[in-house]
Amino acid sequence: MIFELADKGLRPKAWRSETKPHRFCPGCGHGIILKGLADVIDELGIHELGVFACDIGCSLLSWDFFNLDSVQTHHGRTVPVVVGLKKVRPDLTVVAYVGDGGGYSIGLQHLISSAVRNDPVTVVLANNTLYAMTGGQMAPTTLSGQKTSTTPYGRSIEETGPPFMGPEIVSAAASDSAYVARGSVTRFPELKQILKKALLNQMLRSSFSFVEFLSSCPTNWRTKPADTLKFVNEDMARTFPLKEHRVPKDLS
Amino acid sequence: MSERLLMKGNEAVGEAAIRAGCRLFFGYPITPQNEIPEYMSRRLPEVGGVFLQAESEIAAINMVYGAAGAGARVMTSSSSPGISLKMEGISYIAGAELPCVIVNMVRGGPGLGGIQPAQSDYFQATKGGGHGDYRMLVLAPASVQEMADCTADAFELADKYRNPVMVLGDGALGQMMEPVTFSKPPVSVSELPPKPWATTGARGRAPNIVNSLHLENEELEKLNLRLEAKYRRMKSEDVRAEVIDCDDADVILVAYGTMSRVCRSAANMARSAGLRVGIVRPITLFPFPSEILSELAKKGVPFLVVELSLGQMVEDVKLAVNGASPVQFYGRTGGFLPTPKEILARMESVLKDRSQAPCGAVPER
Ligand SMILES: Cc1ncc(C[n+]2csc(CCOP(=O)(O)OP(=O)(O)O)c2C)c(N)n1
Ligand code: SF4
Numbered sequence: 001m002i003f004e005l006a007d008k009g010l011r012p013k014a015w016r017s018e019t020k021p022h023r024f025c026p027g028c029g030h031g032i033i034l035k036g037l038a039d040v041i042d043e044l045g046i047h048e049l050g051v052f053a054c055d056i057g058c059s060l061l062s063w064d065f066f067n068l069d070s071v072q073t074h075h076g077r078t079v080p081v082v083v084g085l086k087k088v089r090p091d092l093t094v095v096a097y098v099g100d101g102g103g104y105s106i107g108l109q110h111l112i113s114s115a116v117r118n119d120p121v122t123v124v125l126a127n128n129t130l131y132a133m134t135g136g137q138m139a140p141t142t143l144s145g146q147k148t149s150t151t152p153y154g155r156s157i158e159e160t161g162p163p164f165m166g167p168e169i170v171s172a173a174a175s176d177s178a179y180v181a182r183g184s185v186t187r188f189p190e191l192k193q194i195l196k197k198a199l200l201n202q203m204l205r206s207s208f209s210f211v212e213f214l215s216s217c218p219t220n221w222r223t224k225p226a227d228t229l230k231f232v233n234e235d236m237a238r239t240f241p242l243k244e245h246r247v248p249k250d251l252s
Numbered sequence: 253m254s255e256r257l258l259m260k261g262n263e264a265v266g267e268a269a270i271r272a273g274c275r276l277f278f279g280y281p282i283t284p285q286n287e288i289p290e291y292m293s294r295r296l297p298e299v300g301g302v303f304l305q306a307e308s309e310i311a312a313i314n315m316v317y318g319a320a321g322a323g324a325r326v327m328t329s330s331s332s333p334g335i336s337l338k339m340e341g342i343s344y345i346a347g348a349e350l351p352c353v354i355v356n357m358v359r360g361g362p363g364l365g366g367i368q369p370a371q372s373d374y375f376q377a378t379k380g381g382g383h384g385d386y387r388m389l390v391l392a393p394a395s396v397q398e399m400a401d402c403t404a405d406a407f408e409l410a411d412k413y414r415n416p417v418m419v420l421g422d423g424a425l426g427q428m429m430e431p432v433t434f435s436k437p438p439v440s441v442s443e444l445p446p447k448p449w450a451t452t453g454a455r456g457r458a459p460n461i462v463n464s465l466h467l468e469n470e471e472l473e474k475l476n477l478r479l480e481a482k483y484r485r486m487k488s489e490d491v492r493a494e495v496i497d498c499d500d501a502d503v504i505l506v507a508y509g510t511m512s513r514v515c516r517s518a519a520n521m522a523r524s525a526g527l528r529v530g531i532v533r534p535i536t537l538f539p540f541p542s543e544i545l546s547e548l549a550k551k552g553v554p555f556l557v558v559e560l561s562l563g564q565m566v567e568d569v570k571l572a573v574n575g576a577s578p579v580q581f582y583g584r585t586g587g588f589l590p591t592p593k594e595i596l597a598r599m600e601s602v603l604k605d606r607s608q609a610p611c612g613a614v615p616e617r
Contacts, residue, residue: 056364072364076308076334106308133279137289138305149286150305151295157399160305 010039014047016067023061027228029185029215030058032125034065036188037095037124040195041068044203050093053082055107057099058132058217076107079114082121093203096123100212101131104140104164111210116176120206122198125166129236136220140164143239145251148220163239166212171245175206180246184214186232187242194244201251214240254435261399262287262426265355265419266295268403269327273439274353275301276326278315280308280334283367284423285357288329309334313341313354320350322460323450325407327439329355331423332373333364335381342416343382347464347475351410354388354402355419357426360560360587368587369422369510374564377420378538385476389417389484389490391538392508396430402535404436409490411445413482420537422560424510424589486539493541494533498548501530503599505557506535506545506569510589515558518595529599537565542572549576556602558595559583578602 011017015038024031041050052068054060056075063072073081082094103111103125111123130148131137137150141163145154171180179201183194191213198209214236218228259267266288269277277296279289289305306312312328319326329523330338335356345352356377360370377390387410391402399421406417451460466472494512497519498504507515512533519529532548534541549555554577557566568583573579582598584590 060364073365099280108307131281134283135286137281137286140307149290150281150303152290153297231513 014038014041026134027218054100055098080109100141122209126215128215179209183242256431264400267290268400271438272404272407278312309337313338320352323447327353339382346386349414353406358422369424481613492535496531498530504530518592545572549573554578
């Protein structure tokens with residue numbers, strides 16, 4: 001559907017057309033989040049003043065997704081990389097694009113520290129409840145009882161803790177200036193609104209933004225389209241409420 | 253039990269570890285070793301062990317530090333980028349003289365590199381890798397059977413020396429399926445020798461301290477010398493290499509792991525073409541089989557070192573040979589495996605051009 005639009009000249013300007021169709025599996029949430037991001041970049045006109053950085057995970061498959069300067073970083077280290085970049089060029093708008101493993105597991109200290117410092121950067125995280133690129137191992141966001149390749153008996157909350165509530169925890173560490181929210185790939189107009197606020201909070205208010213999106217991974221979930229949608233909208237949404245956790249007064 | 257099982261190399265590592273008395277595994281996903289943690293997540297609960305997927309490789313290796321300090325047989329596994337993160341912890345484990353097993357299923361680098369087999373972590377594995385003056389004992393299996401055997405031996409050697417031991421494989425060895433026999437009876441954990449130095453609670457004894465801090469010059473040097481003596485003992489007691497047909501050889505191939513398998517085919521091809529080819533296959537990369545090589549070098553026979561890198565082990569071969577005979581190098585990277593034909597062609601040029609060929613040169617393609 002997106003590709004039909006593109007053929008009619010409706011492809012976002014921010015998309016690098018040589019790399020389309022993109023590399024994500026059919027039905028993958030990453031493509032939807034990045035489409036939303038491309039639309040918002042078009043809307044804000046920051047093609048020449050934006051730098052996109054991606055983590056390692058399926059997010060990595062976006063290293064040449066945009067017509068923007070882009071950086072591929074080490075697993076979990078995307079946030080400090082964009083912080084370093086921003087220190088050199090405060091006029092740039094920087095986006096760190098990470099998975100739930102990269103953001104909440106190996107890179108958690110960086111995410112929390114950046115929120116505490118109120119770094120003027122935008123962190124976008126795709127929550128698909130597992131480590132997708134490496135074959136579907138448990139992630140901090142894996143649901144209670146969910147089977148993954150390293151929780152063959154279902155995730156045990158007693159042994160591994162409950163699913164990680166990213167925006168809830170980051171907002172507790174972040175300052176009043178921060179924008180923190182959770183959206184979903186199944187609510188596209190809202191997803192774009194959230195991304196726009198997350199970028200504006202960096203551009204206009206030099207403050208930190210963190211947004212998580214419930215995202216689909218039919219490949220590792222082994223789900224058909226209808227079940228994929230149901231898993232996001234019902235199973236995931238039960239654990240992860242869609243909500244804006246922090247909205248600076250002058251941004252809302 | 254000694255029935256033959258068909259297993260992937262990665263699974264053989266997991267099963268061998270459990271049979272060697274390993275009841276704790278701390279890891280983090282990374283290709284191409286995911287079958288090890290996945291196997292452990294399934295099998296360890298069956299034997300009352302603990303599988304924990306850590307939040308990062310740094311966390312995993314520090315959990316290993318704690319568990320090894322408490323006297324348990326413990327293992328972690330990863331692949332190159334993850335092993336780099338473990339280096340901080342490995343340095344502490346070596347400094348505190350704790351036994352543990354670390355598996356590296358090497359992939360090509362630097363940086364994120366690729367996920368294809370490589371041997372580009374030889375320097376990191378054998379020269380310390382982390383900071384400070386320390387070594388790991390490094391075992392390099394070349395078959396699924398050896399993956400199992402080396403893993404079992406790794407636990408024995410780690411305890412013998414109170415030192416981290418690395419099993420250095422690669423993506424190809426981890427993924428290939430071959431028959432394996434576990435011939436030794438499984439180790440009974442309760443019958444393992446006690447570790448009186450372990451931090452298990454100071455009941456009825458003076459407190460133990462697991463430590464790598466030595467602020468007094470004398471103290472630190474004492475540790476360094478003790479470590480050095482340990483590494484010397486490894487060199488005298490635990491060097492392992494396979495030496496094949498070297499007595500009458502016109503040229504000797506030196507290769508380990510996956511690369512040695514291809515060299516075997518190349519040597520067979522060469523022999524049927526009338527060339528006498530020997531092979532030295534180091535199984536311990538540290539301690540390195542230097543004496544075996546220096547003995548062979550006395551005859552002046554040329555060596556061709558073949559690696560899946562642009563030349564790392566070749567430096568140790570040259571140090572061992574010490575100019576006594578020519579040493580040449582051939583390697584491929586990026587996931588390419590030199591073919592037996594390529595190696596044969598290289599051997600012929602080594603023989604033709606013994607004096608002129610530059611040592612350690614990158615192959616021209
Ligand atoms: C230091 C290091 N450890 C592990 C890996 C292997 N690895 C690649 S992607 C990935 C995780 C992917 O999960 P996530 O961040 O949730 O992103 P997703 O693939 O689900 O989008 C891991 C662990 C790596 N590349 N580097
Ligand atoms: S494996 Fe999952 S997250 Fe990765 S591209 Fe495919 S659907 Fe998307």
